[in-house]
Amino acid sequence: MDRERDELLHTFMAEAHEILDEIERALLQLETGPDVHDVLQRVFRATHTLKGSAGSVGLGGLSDLGHAAEDIIEALCRGDLPLTTPVVSLLLETVDAARRLVAEIERGQVERSASHEEVIARLQEARRRGPEALQGAWATGARRATEDDAEGATTLKSIRVAVEKLDRMADLIGELTLGRNRLARTLRAVRGEAGAALRDQMEEQDRLCRELEEAVRAARMVPVGPWFRHYERTVRDLAHAQGRLARLVVLHGDVEVDTAVVERFRDALTHLLRNAICHGIEAPEARRAAGKDPCGTITLHAAHERGGIALRISDDGAGMSRERIAARVRALGRHPAPDALPDHELFSLVFEPGFSTAAESSHLAGRGMGMDVVRRSVESIQGTIRIESREGHGTSLLVQLPLTLATIEGLSVGIGDERYVVPLRAVLACCDLPRGSLAHGGAQGLMLRSGRALPCVRLRALFGLGGAPPPEERVVIVAHGGSEAGLVVDALDGEGRTVVKPLGQLFRRVPGISGSTILGDGSVAMILDVDALLGGVLRDVGQADALDERRAAPSAAGGAPA
Structure with a gap:
């Protein structure tokens, strides 16, 4: 329960700062702008939200402060209390007191200070006696606001960043990754001591790029608990x-x-x-x-x-x-x-x-x-x-x-001159395709794996790429619908981190393709959506007892995982 409450407090803190900023801006408009009634309504709604949220996470002091401020704002809305500079100053001082409480909570001093009680007492007194109870409030509020500004300058530990900025950072990291892959491919062709020295430096750049990528990804991560709740x-x-x-x-x-x-x-x-x-x-x-x-x-x-x-x-x-x-x-x-x-x-x-x-x-x-x-x-x-x-x-x-949509770990596979990427989280193993498992040029078939019939799909035939398959084909065994299936390809090119690029409108509804990426040599590869690709294709594959035991037998000695 303590961990859950900490998560709720963390979410509340971020919202509380935004609400208090909104209240302060609105209060400042009361003295300088028109539509006073509308502004008061904004202040009341924001104060009510803060009070309710504070009460829901057990912050009684902050909730009491909000309740006392609500009484003053209601009186202003009804006209029972005149809107004067001392009244606005007292409400601004209330905002300062709320910020002090939030800062104490962030430091782990859960509402130990009693300074907000003085503000609550002054709010209640102003509600009973009217403007004459507010003499000196302006100067007091200004002095405390200045002190709070000085304290806040040294206690700021976190900021809120727009998701759009994080998206842009992820895009730039993706471009950096692509550039790094192309550069690494070029450096592999450089011979001699110069090439070795450049490759050593490139390894250091690789490390820094990976750390930067992880840091940006970590900044985008949020716990699911507050979202679920x-x-x-x-x-x-x-x-x-x-x-x-x-x-x-x-x-x-x-x-x-x-x-x-x-x-x-x-x-x-x-x-x-x-x-x-x-x-x-x-x-x-x-x-x-x-x-x-x-x-x-x-x-x-x-x-x-x-x-x-x-x-x-x-x-x-x-x-x-x-x-x-x-x-x-x-x-x-x-x-x-x-x-x-x-x-x-x-x-x-x-x-x-x-x-x-x-x-x-x-x-x-x-x-x-x-x-x-x-x-x-x-x-x-x-x-x-x-x-x-x-x-x-x-x-x-x-x-x-x-975990993220910006990059994936992928297995690059080849079919003729085309390249595709299979998300690595769906890949279970790789092996050689047993001879006779699929008819020459056929799209579907069965192979024996660990004594069980495994449905297979030849991507060359499925995508209509044409040409004859090579003498030796490979199978990428993937998880599909709680079971397994095989994707038959010409070659396995290796695994690595892949930057996901969205598809254009023309290709967005193509079944089995979820995105694209740029490989290290600059060529474009499609990223496969394994479940969408296999969903309707494997329904026509025959039952396991239709598999010819004699033709399937060679797979018993077939390839081991690559």
């Missing part, structure tokens, strides 16, 4: 709107992720929480009858996994009904034999456009919208999503997201 109110309100009770539990909120990933996934997470309440959490009476707590629990769990962040959104509700989903799949004609599908494949059909098992539609659910939007949102940021569920016990959605 913003949904506590959303879960509560949505549940009440559906006549249900639900609470949100956040686990491992200290895991950090790029701010860009947070923003791009925000709407998708809202969809998932809405679906957990509308389709998962039962009514309190039904939960009691099933021996459950009448208040359902939705859990957000975060962890670092395979070079990215793994999110698990779980509920302890009714779970998903295989029978209802299979019946809907048959009705829509999405699969000829849905009952024969394993759970993860059947449940993945929920993400198809227009799929819904809700008997009725409402403003929250049942219109066949949402889950396909979620999948597109996740895939647009190089993520994956899959479902696990047990009827009567609840549902979990497992979302794998990258």
Whole structure:
């Protein structure tokens, strides 16, 4: 709990500085600008927000200070108290007192000072006696404001930076990385002592570039805990709107992720929480009858996994009904034999456009919208999503997201004269393609790996590149939909950090391609979206028992991971 409160305090501190700055600017406008009533309303709203936020994180002194200031502002709005320079000075002194409290909290001295109590007393006195109680407030406020400025100049430890500036820094780091790769390629061709000396210097530059890149990436990282906890109110309100009770539990909120990933996934997470309440959490009476707590629990769990962040959104509700989903799949004609599908494949059909098992539609659910939007949102940021569920016990959605969208670790592969990059977090191993696994020029087939049939796709045929494949082909084994699949390529060029470049409008909807990058030799390579690429291709691959054991046998001695 202490760690969670520290995270909430950190978020509150950043907001408190902005709110106090806004209040101060508005108070200064009261004496010099028109629209006094509108300005007073702005001051009141900001003060009310600060008071409420301070109270929610247990800062009683700051909350009391805001409450006393609210009384004065209300009196000004009603005309019960005249707007004079001493009144404005007292309110500005209130801002100074609030800043002192915030500074004490930041230093770990949680509201030990009692100096704000004097300001509260003067605010209350002014509310009772009027302007005559404010004699000398102007000079006192000016003196204390000057002292606060001097103190603040030595205690500033952090600043807020616009995300756009961090994005620009990431772009420049990406360009620097590309330039470094090109220079390193050129230096490899320089012979003699001069070449060796230049390469030694280049190694030092590589180190500095990597440190700079890590520093910029670290500046963009934010803990997911405060972001997740913003949904506590959303879960509560949505549940009440559906006549249900639900609470949100956040686990491992200290895991950090790029701010860009947070923003791009925000709407998708809202969809998932809405679906957990509308389709998962039962009514309190039904939960009691099933021996459950009448208040359902939705859990957000975060962890670092395979070079990215793994999110698990779980509920302890009714779970998903295989029978209802299979019946809907048959009705829509999405699969000829849905009952024969394993759970993860059947449940993945929920993400198809227009799929819904809700008997009725409402403003929250049942219109066949949402889950396909979620999948597109996740895939647009190089993520994956899959479902696990047990009827009567609840549902979990497992979302794998990258830590950052600016760069990825990638495996460069070659197909003829073309180059592609496979995100390294999806790569499990590399091996030689066993002879006879795929027909000559065929797009799909099966190979034997560790005694199991592995579906494979030849990218040359899939992309229509033409030409004959080389005598020896390679297979990149990737994770796909909770299982494995193979991408057959001509050659493996090696792995490294890749700078992601967005696609233009013309290529944005090309399936299986998520971005582009510039390689060290200056050539352009497409970045593959593994799940989107394999999603519809492997459905036609035959069952494992159709594999000819004699043709598959050579793979037993096939290539080891590269």
